[in-house]
Amino acid sequence: MNVTPVLSVEGLGVEFRTRSGIVHALENVSFAVGKSETIAIVGESGSGKSVTAYAVMGILDPAGRVTAGRAMLGDLDLLASDRGELAGVRGRKIAMIFQNPRTALNPIRPVGRQIADVLIRHAGVTHRAAPAAAVEMLREVGITDPVRRAKSYPFEMSGGMCQRVMIAIALAAKPLLLIADEPTTGLDVTTQAVIMDLIGELAAQFGMATIFITHDLALAAQRAARIVVMHAGHVVETAPTKELFANPRHPYTAELIAATPDAAISLEALASVPGSLPDLRCADLPPCRYSERCSRKTEHCAKPLPQTRAGDRHVVACWNPLPKQPIGVSSASAA
């Protein structure tokens, strides 16, 4: 794709000041998402997936600080914008769906009113028209009996319905970019399938770019066109979904795939990822934060991480990547 991306994050770095030292949460995180494209950011908990989203949205915890990088939404650098500029962007151009819909919704306001608030603030709907428009949004996200449900409070609804309300709020102003942070964690698989279909349909309908954050590799495989694998605040591999699963080049990606229950025939065949995330509070973290856990470590790994092009839109940050599977086409042509 040669079109300008909707959002392009370049060299993002974030640190947190804590009582026990500075946590280097993100370092040199780069990725881009194009119009109507769905990408997934995957990784273990603590790998910096959510922090990336929060940094882009400008809703980092006060202890967090962006130290480097740009996040370009069109011509606007979100990381350099002031609060006023961000307020005009959030909700209108970028929207976010949070992990736990029940805690993200206002518990003491009927859901219809919460949707109406967004419509009035961001979509230019008048106070008079907002309640009816909110009911219409509820209908669009597939809530049965939306007129009655608009008057319900979040606690009166099931988790799946709350998530639909969140989606209605996020999409109220028809944003360019949707960031969904683990939108279906805690939902049943059947509900998950329906919610993910709904997000996919609406994204296609509005031509929306979607960044989908998850720890579920299988879900990412099924829903995203491209996958960004993160480990300890680094992007270790980026590739089109099919290519990533057929041809994982970073050792961490391969380990993650091997640990995912779906791929295995028996429990014994499942491999765990050895070791755990490094302590990000260290001042002198190795350039490759995976090197301590890695079985393919070489003396090169002490050098700054490379961004090796491993194929069409396939980038791997590793000095000693896994060999390409024999069926592959030449990777040089893509560069």
Added chain:
Amino acid sequence: MTDLLQVSDVLKLFPAGGGPAGWAHFKRRFSGGPDSLPQVHAVDHVSFAIGKGETVGLVGESGCGKSTLVRALTRLIDISDGSIKLADRELSRKTARVFARDRDRARIQMVFQDAGESVNPRFTAFDAIADPLRRLRKLRGKALRDRVETVARQCGLPIELLLRYPHQLSGGQRARVGIARAIAVEPELLVLDEPTAALDVSVQVVILQLLQRLKHEFGMSYLFVSHDLSVVRLLCDRVLVMYLGKIVETGPAAEVFAHPLHPYTQALVAAVPRLHDRTDGRLLLSGEPMSPIDPDPNVCRFYGRCPRGTEACETAMPALRGFDKRLVACHFAEDYLPRA
């Protein structure tokens, strides 16, 4: 295989819509009306058995009654009707309060969902594991310490971590504490309520393999509750599928997942995301489950969401019927049988 646990016709009702506790009862006494409080049918006449050394999976969506069933089996709550037999001992006659001090208490233990939340935050790992031993085994002093250390070692929990509090442990370590505490009193049946739901895949594998090893080592039976079907498929010999308080399908795990016979199981299996095939012709369920409050006993619970839904489903509740090694509660299960 001899049956370790036999559950027959267990019914658990909760009063619903009565306003504040006791209010409905109060009102009824004064108006002299009949005893007609609406009831939530959380577990509705469920029967099954678990063999010695068997791992049985229990799957179903949230609100289907799997947690209530599990709490009833582990005798944390009292059931409304039916019987729960462990080997030859009837467990359901004593109230949950009395059972807490019963000598059979140690024989069924439970591993809760997120050990970070189910372990007392003011107990160290040592205290958490020692608590059941103190209460049920009356162990004290050195005997207690030895036993806790043995169990911790069996669960792969380093001894030096025993003095830490739950918040100082990682997710995987907390899961190990939860397991150690449950197996400390050497139960025959271990009930696991989504033991890996809060864990990353990389840690989940280790915990699942630990559970598998412990089972072989101590000859325990497992009842494994999960909504992650890929995990259930790996770990379980047999699976029970529950929908709105009823068991709709049971059978060997591999068969049920390869050829689900009940339309609900079909939807469930189809909804599991897979790494390698992006199948798009999936079966999607529309709408929400029907209300569990006083459901019509003559309508299939799945009616309304079922893609099949015929007149027969609206007039007769399908009973569980046997197909080879499986039981299915659907009028049309024959149609879904794989052609030989």
